[in-house]
Amino acid sequence: MAEVPDKIQTWQMVQPTSRNKETGEVIPGKLEKTTIPVPELREGEVLVEIAGCGVCHTDLGFFYDGVPNVSKPPLTLGHEIAGTVVAGDEKWVGKEVLIPAVMPCRQCYLCKTGRGNRCLNQKMPGNSMGIYGGFSSHIPVPSIDLCEIKNRGDIPLSHLAVVADATTTPYQAAKRAALENGDNVVVIGVGGVGQYMVQEAKALGASTVIAIDIVEERLKKMLSYGADFVINSSGKGPKDISEELRAIRKQHQLPNYGWKIFEVSGTKPGQEIGLNLLGFTGKLIIVGFGMQKLEYSISRLMAFDAEMIGTWACLPEYYPQILEMVLSKKVEIEPFVQTRPMSTIVETFEEAHKVAPDKRIVLTPDF
Numbered sequence: 001m002a003e004v005p006d007k008i009q010t011w012q013m014v015q016p017t018s019r020n021k022e023t024g025e026v027i028p029g030k031l032e033k034t035t036i037p038v039p040e041l042r043e044g045e046v047l048v049e050i051a052g053c054g055v056c057h058t059d060l061g062f063f064y065d066g067v068p069n070v071s072k073p074p075l076t077l078g079h080e081i082a083g084t085v086v087a088g089d090e091k092w093v094g095k096e097v098l099i100p101a102v103m104p105c106r107q108c109y110l111c112k113t114g115r116g117n118r119c120l121n122q123k124m125p126g127n128s129m130g131i132y133g134g135f136s137s138h139i140p141v142p143s144i145d146l147c148e149i150k151n152r153g154d155i156p157l158s159h160l161a162v163v164a165d166a167t168t169t170p171y172q173a174a175k176r177a178a179l180e181n182g183d184n185v186v187v188i189g190v191g192g193v194g195q196y197m198v199q200e201a202k203a204l205g206a207s208t209v210i211a212i213d214i215v216e217e218r219l220k221k222m223l224s225y226g227a228d229f230v231i232n233s234s235g236k237g238p239k240d241i242s243e244e245l246r247a248i249r250k251q252h253q254l255p256n257y258g259w260k261i262f263e264v265s266g267t268k269p270g271q272e273i274g275l276n277l278l279g280f281t282g283k284l285i286i287v288g289f290g291m292q293k294l295e296y297s298i299s300r301l302m303a304f305d306a307e308m309i310g311t312w313a314c315l316p317e318y319y320p321q322i323l324e325m326v327l328s329k330k331v332e333i334e335p336f337v338q339t340r341p342m343s344t345i346v347e348t349f350e351e352a353h354k355v356a357p358d359k360r361i362v363l364t365p366d367f
């Protein structure tokens with residue numbers, strides 16, 4: 001049985017990267033190893049000993065790109081967490097769990113009408129839970145939102161951290177798109193989240209999944225994990241991609257209507273491709289985030305009877321279904337995850353911010 005600590009060891013973001021408004025000089029952000037108190041656990045709260053916390057694009061946005069945290073720094077980042085309950089609510093102690101990246105309030109109108117993933121009072125570790133985040137030895141969380149992990153077989157607990165965010169976001173996106181058997185799907189961007197978008201679309205019954213990316217190796221890999229066809233968009237414009245897709249459609253007698261297009265890259269070129277591919281009765285689902293603006297003739301939506309949909313995070317209620325898909329290997333995580341000691345956080349952030357890694361990095365506590 002794991003011990004209950006006196007202090008939480010953590011890698012705290014003392015300050016994010018900032019810019020001097022007058023001189024434009026970049027002031028580097030600071031991540032610092034420190035200890036923080038274990039709070040008094042209230043009714044319905046538990047303390048989780050962290051086995052692993054994934055490095056998400058969102059963390060890098062907070063640290064490097066001026067995306068503001070709800071709780072002001074200093075705070076610990078990290079919201080993709082798997083671990084073991086070590087204190088609090090008796091019936092949870094000793095259990096292995098996933099902590100949902102977003103925990104709804106369960107009281108408000110949005111929560112009561114099934115839209116709790118976008119609850120405005122939601123709590124997110126490493127963003128809106130005060131100083132607490134996943135790049136730590138432990139974290140206090142409400143037990144009501146936890147997803148218990150049973151029979152994980154040979155999958156290390158730390159690897160399952162990716163289920164808390166990277167694999168759940170695509171599931172919610174698929175729900176938003178009302179994905180069903182026989183659908184034809186395009187996934188733009190097959191990095192940390194897109195890889196699972198492809199696999200889950202297939203697992204949820206899509207008959208055709210086409211993956212688009214600029215990295216050839218990633219695309220090749222996806223052919224073994226759910227993609228029927230791939231298109232390398234490197235150096236090509238949106239029109240070229242539409243042409244390539246049309247050729248695939250013709251060759252395989254696929255319809256020119258009803259395509260569900262998931263834009264996961266969050267990049268301008270990716271979004272331009274998505275807009276260009278959106279056609280009759282189609283849906284464009286925006287899963288990735290970027291700060292850019294695009295131009296689009298929105299009357300095309302009217303002419304196409306088409307939809308554009310945003311999607312945010314994932315309802316905790318879906319976590320058990322997603323975990324089941326992972327544990328039964330309908331959705332594979334092992335080929336898409338790597339672990340590193342948490343003490344490499346500074347270098348790991350630098351590296352991941354420069355080039356998005358092919359395999360999601362999960363940091364394991366080594367305090």
Ligand SMILES: [Zn+2]
Nearest residue numbers: 056057058165
């Ligand atoms: Zn995330």
Ligand SMILES: [Zn+2]
Nearest residue numbers: 105108111119
């Ligand atoms: Zn709510």
